[in-house]
Amino acid sequence: MNKSPFRAIATVLTGLFVMGASCAAQADGKLVFEKPKPDIAATPPMGWNSWNHFACNIDEAKIRGAADAMAASGMKDAGYKYVIIDDCWQTGRDAAGNIVADTQRFPSGIKALADYVHSKGLKFGIYSDAGLKTCGGRPGSRGHEYQDAKQYAAWGVDYLKFDWCNTGPANAEASYTVMAMALRDSGRDIVFSICEWGDNHPRDWAPAVGHLWRTTGDISDAWVKDAKSRAYEHGMLDILDQQVDLWRDSGPNHWNDPDMLEVGNGGMTDTEYRSHFSLWSMLAAPLIAGNDLSAMDDATKAILLNKDVIAVDQDALGIEGRRAIKTGDDEVWVRPLAGGDKAVVLFNRSETAHDISVDWSTIDMPAGMKADVKDLWSKAVRKDVKGSYGANVPAHGVVMIRVTPKV
Ligand code: GLA
Numbered sequence: 001m002n003k004s005p006f007r008a009i010a011t012v013l014t015g016l017f018v019m020g021a022s023c024a025a026q027a028d029g030k031l032v033f034e035k036p037k038p039d040i041a042a043t044p045p046m047g048w049n050s051w052n053h054f055a056c057n058i059d060e061a062k063i064r065g066a067a068d069a070m071a072a073s074g075m076k077d078a079g080y081k082y083v084i085i086d087d088c089w090q091t092g093r094d095a096a097g098n099i100v101a102d103t104q105r106f107p108s109g110i111k112a113l114a115d116y117v118h119s120k121g122l123k124f125g126i127y128s129d130a131g132l133k134t135c136g137g138r139p140g141s142r143g144h145e146y147q148d149a150k151q152y153a154a155w156g157v158d159y160l161k162f163d164w165c166n167t168g169p170a171n172a173e174a175s176y177t178v179m180a181m182a183l184r185d186s187g188r189d190i191v192f193s194i195c196e197w198g199d200n201h202p203r204d205w206a207p208a209v210g211h212l213w214r215t216t217g218d219i220s221d222a223w224v225k226d227a228k229s230r231a232y233e234h235g236m237l238d239i240l241d242q243q244v245d246l247w248r249d250s251g252p253n254h255w256n257d258p259d260m261l262e263v264g265n266g267g268m269t270d271t272e273y274r275s276h277f278s279l280w281s282m283l284a285a286p287l288i289a290g291n292d293l294s295a296m297d298d299a300t301k302a303i304l305l306n307k308d309v310i311a312v313d314q315d316a317l318g319i320e321g322r323r324a325i326k327t328g329d330d331e332v333w334v335r336p337l338a339g340g341d342k343a344v345v346l347f348n349r350s351e352t353a354h355d356i357s358v359d360w361s362t363i364d365m366p367a368g369m370k371a372d373v374k375d376l377w378s379k380a381v382r383k384d385v386k387g388s389y390g391a392n393v394p395a396h397g398v399v400m401i402r403v404t405p406k407v
Contacts, residue, residue, distance in 0.1 A: 033180070033181065033184070033208070034181075035181070035184040035185065036184075037180070037184070037192075037208070037209075037210075037211070037253065038184070038189040038190075039253055040189050040191055040211070040253075041191055041211040041212065041252070041253050041254075041255065042252045042253060042316075042318070043252070043313075043314040043315070043316070043318065044212070044255045044284050044285060044286045044287065044313060044314065045081070045082055045159065045191055045193075045211070045212065045255075045286045045287075045288070046079045046080045046081055046082070046286065046287045046288070046310075046313075046314070047070075047080050047081050047082025047083060047084055047122075047123070047125065047159070047286075047287075047288050047289070048066050048070060048075075048080065048082070048083055048084065048288065048289045048290070048293055049084040049085075049086050049125070049161070049260050049288045049289075049290055050062065050063065050066070050084065050085055050086045051086035051087065051260065051290065052219070052221070052260050052261070052262055052265060052290025052291070053265055053290055053291050053292050054292075055087075055088075056087060056088035056136055058085060058086075058088060058089065058105065059105040059106065060105065060106045060107070060108055060112075060113050063083060063085055063113055063117070064113070064116055064117075065293070065294045066083055066293045066294065067083045067116065067117045067120045067122055068120070068294070069293035069294045069296070070083060070120070070122060070293055071120045071121065071122065073293065073296065073301060073305070074301075074305050075289070075293070075304060075305065076120070076121060076122060078304075078305050078307055078310055079287075079310055079314060080287070080289065080304075081122055081123050082122070082123045082124070082125045082158065082159045082191070082288070083117045083122050083123070083124055083125065084124075084125030084126065084127070084159055084161060084288065085113075085125065085126050085127060086127045086161065087127050087129075087134050087135060087136040087138060087163070088102075088134075088136045088138060089101055089102060089105070089106060089110070089126070089127070089138075090102065090128075090134075090138045090139055091103075091138065091139075092139060093139055093144070097144055097147055098147065098151060099128075099139060099141075099144070099147075099148055099151060110126070110155045111154070111155045111156065114155050114156035114157060115156065118156060123158035123159060124155075124156060124157055124158050124159070125157065125158060125159030125160065125161065125191070125193075126152060126155075126157050126159070126160060126161075127160070127161045127162075127163065128140060128141045128148060128160065128161075128162055128163070129141060129142075129162065129163040129164065129165055129166065129167075130142060130162055130163065130164055130167050130170065130172075130175040130176065130179065130196075131163075131164065131165050131166035131167035131168070131170070132166050132167075132168075133165065133166040134163055134165060134166070135163055135165035135166075140163075140165070140166060141162070141179065142167070142170075142175075145178045145179045145182040146182045146185070148182070149179070149182035149183050149185065149186040149190075150182075150186055150187075152183075152186065152188075152190065153186035153187050153188035153190070156188075157188070157190060158188075158189070158190060158191065159190060159191040159193065160179075160183065160190055160191070160192055160193065161193040161195055162176065162179055162192065162193065162194060162195060162210075163195045163196075164195060164196035164197065164199070171200075172196050172199070172200035172202075173200065173204075173205040173209070176192075176194050176196070176205075176206070176209050176210065177205075177209055179192070180192055180209045180210060191211045191212075192209070192210040192211050193210060193211065193212050193213075193214075193257065193286075194206050194209065194210040194212065194213035194214065194257075195213075195214045195257075196213070196214065197214050197215075197216060197217045197218075197232075198213075198214060198215040198216050198217075198242075202214075202215070203246065203249040206254070207249065207251075207254035208254075210254075211253060211254065211255065212254070212255040212256070212257040212286050213255075213256070213257055214257045214258075214259060215242060215243060215246055215256050215257060215258055216234060216238075216239050216242045216258060216259060217232045217233060217234055218230075218232055218233045218234070218259060219233065219234060219235075219236065219239055219258075219259040219260065219262060220233035220234065220235060220262075220267070221262040221265040221266065221267030221268065222235040222236065222267050222268065223235055223236055223237060223268055223272050223396065224236075224237050224238055225238055228267075236262065236268065236272070236275075236276050237349065239258050239259060240258070240279055240283075242258075243256065243258050243283055244322070244323050246320070247283075247319075247320040247321065247322040248320075249320075250283075250284055250318070250320040251318045251319070251320075252318040255284060255285070255286060256283065256284070256285070256320065257285065257286050258280065258283055258285050260286075260288040260289070260290040261276065261277065261280065261287060261288060261289050261290050261291075261304075262276065262290055262291075263276060263277055263289065263290075263291060263300060263303050263304055264289070264291030264292070264296055264297070264300035264303070264304070265290065265291050269396065270299045270300075270303070271394050271395070271396055271397045272396050272397075273299075273300070273303050274303055274377060274397065274398060275347065275396060275397055275398045277303050277304070277306070277309060278309055278345050278376075278377075278398045278400045279333065279345060279347065279398070280313070281309045281310065281312045281313035281343075282312065282320075282321035282333045282335050282343060282345050283320055283321060284313060284315075284318060284319070284320040284321070284335075285313065287310065287313055289304055291304075306376065306377070308374070308376040308379075308402065309376050309377075309400060312335060312337065312343040312376070312400075312402070315335070315337045315338055315343075316338045317336065317337060317338045319335065319336050320335070321333050321334055321335025321336075321343065321345075322334065322335075324362050324363075325358075325362060328350075329348060329349040329350035330346075330347070330348060330349075330350075330354075330356050331345075331346075331347040331349065332344065332345070332346060332347070332356070332358050332362060333345040333347060334358075334362065334363050336364075337402070340404075340405055340407070341402055341403060341404050341405075342363045342364075342365075342402070342403045343376075343400070343401070343402055343403075344358050344363060344389075344400070344401050344402075344403060345398050345399070345400045346358060346390075346391060346393050346398060346399045346400075346401075347393070347397075347398050348393035348394065348395060348396065348397055348398070349396065350395060350396075351395050351396075352395050353392055353393065353394045353395050353397075354392065354393065355390050355391065355392050355393070356390065356391065356393045356399070357388050357389060357390030357391070358388060358389055358390075359387065359388045360386075360387055360388060363403060365403075365405055367386070367387045368386060368387075369386070369405055369406070369407075370384045370385065370386055370405070370406045371384075371385050371386075371403045371404055371405045371406060372384070372385070372403075372404045372406065373385045373389050373401050373402070373403050373404075374401060374402045374404075375391070375399060375400070375401055376400045376401060376402055377398075377399070377400060384406070385403075389401060389403070
């Protein structure tokens with residue numbers, strides 16, 4: 001196990017936080033890290049994660065299949081990069097405390113799987129938990145943070161999702177800080193995805209600690225929470241509504257994470273999935289697909305591969321969009337983009353199609369200014385539009401546009 005000074009500091013830190021005492025590594029209430037967070041998430045991470053579709057029913061063939069499909073379907077070319085194994089790949093620890101993968105399901109081992117994913121020109125991610133056990137009851141990383149981080153680096157891990165089950169009275173900021181320090185000390189650049197469901201005020205500390213942090217409990221494959229959703233799960237709209245006040249917290253290398261995509265999993269209509277994908281892109285959300293990539297229908301592909309919408313998500317300014325107007329079931333979401341363009345979503349939450357429009361004043365443009373407007377789903381372009389833009393929006397649907405002012 002690594003015996004670096006970081007580990008020592010981290011251990012002391014945990015102790016101090018857990019006891020509720022003040023912490024030597026905090027100055028003026030701000031965390032001070034000896035090693036900086038690697039700058040590897042200038043735009044929100046994009047990839048695929050096994051959980052939303054497969055849950056614990058994973059094996060190396062499925063993960064390899066996801067990597068194959070990501071490369072062959074055009075997703076890789078569209079920017080998707082990380083292939084992430086979620087919970088249930090691990091079964092125990094050996095006598096030296098090293099984490100051991102399930103040899104039935106991953107007989108070739110995790111290093112071979114990471115090598116395979118890398119051979120496709122993709123990056124490899126894995127999952128653990130800050131507690132004694134993961135949410136699926138597998139061994140967590142508590143007390144093994146430095147050992148696990150070294151192991152991940154040796155395997156070639158590029159992304160770690162770190163969950164928050166079975167943590168008892170532990171302090172979230174301290175626990176995630178320990179793992180952040182361990183990762184920074186591991187010798188490999190690893191994206192750190194914090195997953196404590198927004199329960200411990202992550203906006204106050206997570207931007208310094210990780211590259212992204214969950215803002216809510218789990219998403220379920222439903223428009224709104226339904227009878228099939230578990231207690232800790234939320235429908236897509238429920239999650240959206242919890243993002244409204246968070247837009248100031250996000251930016252390059254530190255992103256709000258409203259949870260992974262459900263596009264293509266079958267619980268919503270294609271119209272609803274288009275809304276989900278559009279709105280997540282307005283939120284500068286990590287675009288982590290959660291469907292079976294090896295069995296995508298054309299509609300699912302057309303959503304996940306919409307390069308105009310992805311370009312909004314990945315915009316270089318990294319300013320999260322926000323809800324500018326809400327009138328009953330009609331909403332207008334606005335996101336400023338690099339170069340002065342604006343992305344706008346006209347969102348109809350109701351059960352009937354109707355017109356929604358946006359005035360230029362809502363997107364900080366003079367009424368007299370001309371702009372070219374591209375509909376990012378139909379691809380239609382209207383030139384020299386002045387004052388406002390309106391469109392008929394399907395029930396549960398969006399019209400998403402990119403407005404390019406003519407200056
Ligand atoms: C928690 C997380 C999910 C998933 C499961 C795995 O519920 O929030 O995203 O990782 O654990 O058990």
